[in-house]
Amino acid sequence: xxxxxxxxxxxxxxxxxxxxxxxxxxxxxxxxxxxxxxxxxxxxxxxxxxxxxxxxxxxxxxxxxxxxxxxxxxxxxxxxxxxxxxxxxxxxxxxxxxxxxxxxxxxxxxxxxxxxxxxxxxxxxxxxxxxxxxxxxxxxxxxxxxxxxxxxxxxxxxxxxxxxxxxxxxxxxxxxxxxxxxxxxxxxxxxxxxxxxxxxxxxxxxxxxxxxxxxxxxxxxxxxxxxxxxxxxxxxxxxxxxxxxxxxxxxxxxxxxxxxxxxxxxxxxxxxxxxxxxxxxxxxxxxxxxxxxxxxxxxxxxxxxxxxxxxxxxxxxxxxxxxxxxxxxxxxxxxxxxxxxxxxxxxxxxxxxxxxxxxxxxxxxxxxxxxxxxxxxxxxxxxxxxxxxxxxxxxxxxxxxxxxxxxxxxxxxxxxxxxxxxxxxxxxxxxxxxx
Amino acid sequence: xxxxxxxxxxxxxxxxxxxxxxxxxxxxxxxxxxxxxxxxxxxxxxxxxxxxxxxxxxxxxxxxxxxxxxxxxxxxxxxxxxxxxxxxxxxxxxxxxxxxxxxxxxxxxxxxxxxxxxxxxxxxxxxxxxxxxxxxxxxxxxxxxxxxxxxxxxxxxxxxxxxxxxxxxxxxxxxxxxxxxxxxxxxxxxxxxxxxxxxxxxxxxxxxxxxxxxxxxxxxxxxxxxxxxxxxxxxxxxxxxxxxxxxxxxxxxxxxxxxxxxxxxxxxxxxxxxxxxxxxxxxxxxxxxxxxxxxxxxxxxxxxxxxxxxxxxxxxxxxxxxxxxxxxxxxxxxx
Numbered sequence: 001x002x003x004x005x006x007x008x009x010x011x012x013x014x015x016x017x018x019x020x021x022x023x024x025x026x027x028x029x030x031x032x033x034x035x036x037x038x039x040x041x042x043x044x045x046x047x048x049x050x051x052x053x054x055x056x057x058x059x060x061x062x063x064x065x066x067x068x069x070x071x072x073x074x075x076x077x078x079x080x081x082x083x084x085x086x087x088x089x090x091x092x093x094x095x096x097x098x099x100x101x102x103x104x105x106x107x108x109x110x111x112x113x114x115x116x117x118x119x120x121x122x123x124x125x126x127x128x129x130x131x132x133x134x135x136x137x138x139x140x141x142x143x144x145x146x147x148x149x150x151x152x153x154x155x156x157x158x159x160x161x162x163x164x165x166x167x168x169x170x171x172x173x174x175x176x177x178x179x180x181x182x183x184x185x186x187x188x189x190x191x192x193x194x195x196x197x198x199x200x201x202x203x204x205x206x207x208x209x210x211x212x213x214x215x216x217x218x219x220x221x222x223x224x225x226x227x228x229x230x231x232x233x234x235x236x237x238x239x240x241x242x243x244x245x246x247x248x249x250x251x252x253x254x255x256x257x258x259x260x261x262x263x264x265x266x267x268x269x270x271x272x273x274x275x276x277x278x279x280x281x282x283x284x285x286x287x288x289x290x291x292x293x294x295x296x297x298x299x300x301x302x303x304x305x306x307x308x309x310x311x312x313x314x315x316x317x318x319x320x321x322x323x324x325x326x327x328x329x330x331x332x333x334x335x336x337x338x339x340x341x342x343x344x345x346x347x348x349x350x351x352x353x354x355x356x357x358x359x360x361x362x363x364x365x366x367x368x369x370x371x372x373x374x375x376x377x378x379x380x381x382x383x384x385x386x387x388x389x390x391x392x393x394x395x396x397x398x399x400x401x402x403x404x405x406x407x408x409x410x411x412x413x414x415x416x417x418x419x420x421x422x423x424x425x426x427x428x429x430x431x432x433x434x435x
Numbered sequence: 436x437x438x439x440x441x442x443x444x445x446x447x448x449x450x451x452x453x454x455x456x457x458x459x460x461x462x463x464x465x466x467x468x469x470x471x472x473x474x475x476x477x478x479x480x481x482x483x484x485x486x487x488x489x490x491x492x493x494x495x496x497x498x499x500x501x502x503x504x505x506x507x508x509x510x511x512x513x514x515x516x517x518x519x520x521x522x523x524x525x526x527x528x529x530x531x532x533x534x535x536x537x538x539x540x541x542x543x544x545x546x547x548x549x550x551x552x553x554x555x556x557x558x559x560x561x562x563x564x565x566x567x568x569x570x571x572x573x574x575x576x577x578x579x580x581x582x583x584x585x586x587x588x589x590x591x592x593x594x595x596x597x598x599x600x601x602x603x604x605x606x607x608x609x610x611x612x613x614x615x616x617x618x619x620x621x622x623x624x625x626x627x628x629x630x631x632x633x634x635x636x637x638x639x640x641x642x643x644x645x646x647x648x649x650x651x652x653x654x655x656x657x658x659x660x661x662x663x664x665x666x667x668x669x670x671x672x673x674x675x676x677x678x679x680x681x682x683x684x685x686x687x688x689x690x691x692x693x694x695x696x697x698x699x700x701x702x703x704x705x706x707x708x709x710x711x712x713x714x715x716x717x718x719x720x721x722x723x724x725x726x727x728x729x730x731x732x733x734x735x736x737x738x739x740x741x742x743x744x745x746x747x748x749x750x751x752x753x754x755x756x757x758x759x760x761x762x763x764x765x766x767x768x769x770x
Contacts, residue, residue, distance in 0.1 A: 057540050064536030067489055068529045074499045075525050078514030085503050086511035090734035093504025094741045100493070100500050101749035107489035108756045112763065119763050166734075168741045398518050398588055411526060415533055422541055429542045 005392050007401040008080040011408055015073055016377065017370055018412045022066025024369055026106075027140050027185070028192035028223070029059045030113075030133035036219045037126050047212045051219065054430060055196075056114065059132075061422055063110060065415060070103075072408075080401065084384050084394035087163055091156050092149040094168040099142035106135035140188065141181045145172050151376070152176035152245050153385050179241035180376070186227050186234040187372060190331055191365025193223035198362030199427070205355045209430075217349065221338070228335035231328045236291065243292035246386065247301040249379040252312045253321040254288060255281070256302045263288040263300035268322055271314045276303070278318075312381040320374035327368035331361065436736075436743040437505075441729050443746045444501045445711050449704045451494035453611065456703065458491055460612025462531055462559020463605060464633070465552055473629075480616075487760060488535065492528075497749075504742050508732040509718045516577050516591040520568045527562030531555055560605060567604030571597035573714060574652075574659045579723040596648070596656040603644040607703060610637040614699040617692040634687070662713035672709035676702045 002010075033055040040048035074096075078085045109131035116125045149155075155171030156163040200216040203209060243250045250256070255271040255278045256263060265288040269281025286296040293300070303311055334357060341348040348354040384391040395401075461480045503510040514521065531554070538551035572592040581587035613634040652659040663669045679702050686694040716728040733739065 057542065060540045061536055064489070064540075065533050067492070068532035071492070071496055071532075072525045072529055074496055075514075075521060078499075078503060078510055079518050079521060079525075082511040082514045085514065086507045089503035089507035089510060090505075090738040093500065093734075093738065094745065096500045097504060097742055097745035097749070100497050101745070101753060103496065104490065104493045104749070104753045105756060107493050108753070108760050111487055111490055111760050115764060166737055168738050396515060396518065398515065399584065404522055407522070407526065411529060415529070418533065418537060422537060425541065425543050 002402040002405065004397075004399060004401045005395050007405045008395045009391065011401065011405045012076065012080055013377070014405075014409055014412055015069065015076055016373060018416065019066060019069040019073055020369060020373055021366055022062050022069060023140060023143075024188040024191055024366070025059070025062040026066045027133070027136040027188050029055055029062065029196075030110075030129060030136055031189075032193070032196060032220055032223060033059060034126065034129040034133055035223075036216075037129055039215075039219065041122060041126060045215075047215050048219075050212065051216050054426075058423065058426060059110075060114060061419060061426075065419055067107070069412075069415075079404075080396055081384065081394045082396055084389060087389060088150075088385060091153075091163055091166050091168060091171045092146045094172045095142040095145035095149075099139050099146075102135045102139035102142060106132055106139055109135060137185055140184060144181045144184050145174070145177045147376070148176035148180040149174045150384065151180070151249075151380055151386050153388055158388050175245055176241065179238045183234045183238040183372070186230045187328075187365070187369060189223055189227035190231050190328075191369045193220045193227060194331055194361045194365040195363070196220040197224050198359050201349070201355050201358040202362070203430070204349060205352075205359065214349065224331075225335045225339060228331040232332050235325070235328055240292060240294075243300070246380070248303070248306045248310065249312065249317075249375075250292065251301060251303045251306075252314050252317040252379055253375055255314055255318040256288065256300060257304060259299065259302040259305045261289070261299045262286050262297055263292075263302075265291065269318075271318050273314050310382065312379050316374055317379045320371040320378070324368045324371040324375060327364045327371070330364065334358065334361065437730065437733060437739050440501060440505050440739060440742055440746065443750065444498060444505075445708070447494045447497045447501070448711065449707050451491075451498065452607075452707050453700050453703050454487070454491040455494060456563075456608045457611040457615045458488060459531075459559050459563045460608035460610065460615075462535075462555050463563065463609045464612050464616075466556025466560060467609075467633075469549075469553060469556055487764065490757060490760060492532070495528075501742065501746075505734050505739060506718065506729065506732070507734060509727050512577060512719055512727070516587060517569055517572055518588055520565045520572070520592050523565040524562055524569065527558045527565060531558035531562060534558060559608075563605045563608050564601040567601030568592050568597045570604065570710070571600030571656075573718075574656055574662070576720050576722045579721040579725065594651075594655060596651040596659070599644065599647040599651045603641070603648050606637065606640040606644040607706070610634075610641050611699060611703060613637045614695050617687075617690075617695055631687070659713075663709060666713045669709040669713040672705040672712070676705045676709075679705075 033052055036048050036055065037052040039045065040052055109128045112120065112128040113125065113132055116128060119125075120128065149171050152175045153171070154174050155167040155169070157165040197217055197220045200213040200220070204213040204217070239250065239253075242253070254266050255269065256266060257276040257278075262285065264283040264285045266278055267282040267284065269278040271278050288300050289298040290296050292298065303314075334354075337354070338348055341354075380386055382390050382392065384394045465480060502513075534551045534554035538548055538555065541547060541551070569592065571594075574596070575591055575594070577591050578586045613630060616630050617634065649660065663673060679698050683695060683698045683702070686692075686698060716730055717726050718729060719727040734742070
């Protein structure tokens with residue numbers, strides 16, 4: 001039988017892992033859709049209208065699923081971690097209260113947009129689509145503020161196991177917010193735009209609706225190029241921030257066991273926690289010190305600088321970090337190659353190898369998003385509020401959470417299958433369009 | 436400031452019950468049509484609630500956020516002792532929300548539509564019922580020092596009174612939906628007649644289940660009746676709800692559908708307002724006699740102040756857009 005803590009953590013991980021996909025789509029697809037819509041309004045080219053409506057219908061499925069899984073999460077915080085919510089609610093609730101407004105507006109704009117084609121003035125209608133995207137991104141930024149507080153708690157004094165002198169404003173504007181929020185938005189844009197480019201490249205590769213799919217790629221490609229180029233910069237900023245705020249997390253991400261000067265960057269490999277070594281890794285001298293502190297001689301704290309009881313699970317954190325960086329690098333290279341091809345006036349979309357590389361990228365952005373959240377969340381363990389409340393102390397006392405885990409895992413699995421199947425039907429019809 | 440927060444909490448709850456309640460009722464209605472092998476009301480439902488569907492359900496998120504930010508101790512107790520019914524609500528919310536969206540956005544119209552409808556209907560009843568169970572538990576006692584699983588996690592919500600409140604909520608939602616559909620723009624006369632017939636059945640269902648709530652309360656949970664009768668505002672609200680039945684029936688007869696909608700909305704708001712006020716300011720009562728109220732164990736003042744600002748700004752921004760949304764999609768049916 002699973003213990004309560006493991007079951008609660010697993011359930012939270014599954015819920016977050018499920019929700020994040022829908023949240024990311026809900027943030028970025030409205031922007032793509034509005035861009036296509038704008039092109040239709042300006043050119044009256046029917047293909048852009050088809051694209052707008054196509055993405056709109058996909059968005060409808062993702063938004064609804066994301067809205068309910070997000071509602072479930074807001075309840076789960078209390079159901080699984082009542083002690084945490086009792087202490088943390090008054091401190092980190094502020095961004096949630098602002099997120100509520102943003103999400104409410106997002107739902108209103110979505111209603112206006114989805115059903116407004118024949119009801120609204122065309123520019124008002126378009127603006128409501130833009131509103132969905134802006135509110136979606138704003139909503140995401142607020143939620144990340146709450147998560148950032150868990151990584152970088154401030155705005156209270158912890159005395160005798162309780163928070164006093166609470167300052168919710170200071171808690172909301174915590175040190176991790178900016179770095180987490182910017183990385184979330186940039187990588188969300190990368191994941192979605194890479195997937196959209198990839199999906200339409202599949203159709204292009206199959207020679208289905210060539211013009212329509214080229215236009216779809218033309219809409220999504222700028223998002224992909226900008227986000228793919230920004231991602232390494234954004235990641236670097238984020239990692240430097242973690243190096244200062246949560247050196248233990250950085251050490252886990254890198255599987256960096258020993259504190260040392262001129263620390264090497266460890267690429268790949270499998271951490272052997274018992275013997276405190278990494279098997280099969282490539283080590284690049286000085287690079288970790290440079291990346292973390294802009295100084296090749298900087299001392300980077302290793303895991304040995306912290307008590308073992310405070311170490312997060314190394315293997316998932318290290319592997320997830322490697323996966324995330326690898327995918328970010330892959331997207332960056334594709335973007336650079338594509339930009340160069342544009343200067344050289346080479347049509348890479350007609351190139352079979354490049355098309356296959358774009359197609360391969362379809363799921364990768366989402367895998368990177370999941371990996372990123374594993375790094376953030378698992379990397380913070382064993383703390384639920386870093387340095388203050390341990391996850392084990394916050395879990396619900398109600399026994400049998402294992403059954404809730406099975407119930408909700410089954411539910412999310414069912415929904416994942418249903419959404420995938422619906423999207424399959426959606427794409428099958430799209431394939432036939434114009435033929 | 437705290438008073439304003441409590442007011443918004445009450446209003447958000449009432450709005451959720453009235454607006455999302457009509458959506459839940461639509462699902463229950465759909466299920467009854469499926470069971471009775473009658474024509475699906477899919478088009479009618481989607482026309483009536485489609486555009487405002489998502490917005491209607493945000494109220495519950497507002498309620499949850501106000502609770503955990505402003506009243507964290509109570510939220511923690513509710514989450515703990517009402518874990519099971521709340522988990523059941525979550526299952527229902529998730530399934531019905533997705534079933535509704537899948538049915539609407541599935542690009543292929545085939546036999547799956549019926550499956551979505553079944554799922555939408557069953558999960559609507561399921562969620563509404565468990566919501567009622569949770570509402571009923573607010574009139575119970577919570578264990579101060581539970582000695583076993585049953586005392587801690589079952590007893591706070593399990594009992595005939597709670598189950599009858601669950602039924603009553605289903606009835607109220609169905610009643611809301613029927614009244615809401617009355618005014619929908621349909622040229623199908625047989626559909627109009629059928630909705631009207633069903634409306635009377637739902638009125639009967641409300642009366643019977645409401646009676647059951649009072650009956651079970653009388654024998655098992657007298658505090659409910661004591662609080663309602665003992666509070667002047669609550670009993671006035673109940674009496675007003677009853678008196679409003681006369682103009683309601685008149686508006687039904689005259690087919691003044693928008694007047695019917697407004698009256699039913701007011702009635703449901705009054706019922707839940709009565710329930711809210713009757714126990715105010717008590718949030719939780721423990722079996723050792725101690726209580727948590729809206730004014731004890733609340734969040735510290737700086738938190739309440741920030742919540743107040745967020746709600747003021749939120750309400751000021753959201754309300755005009757929400758009104759615009761309703762106007763855009765309902766204006767052709769305004770009296």
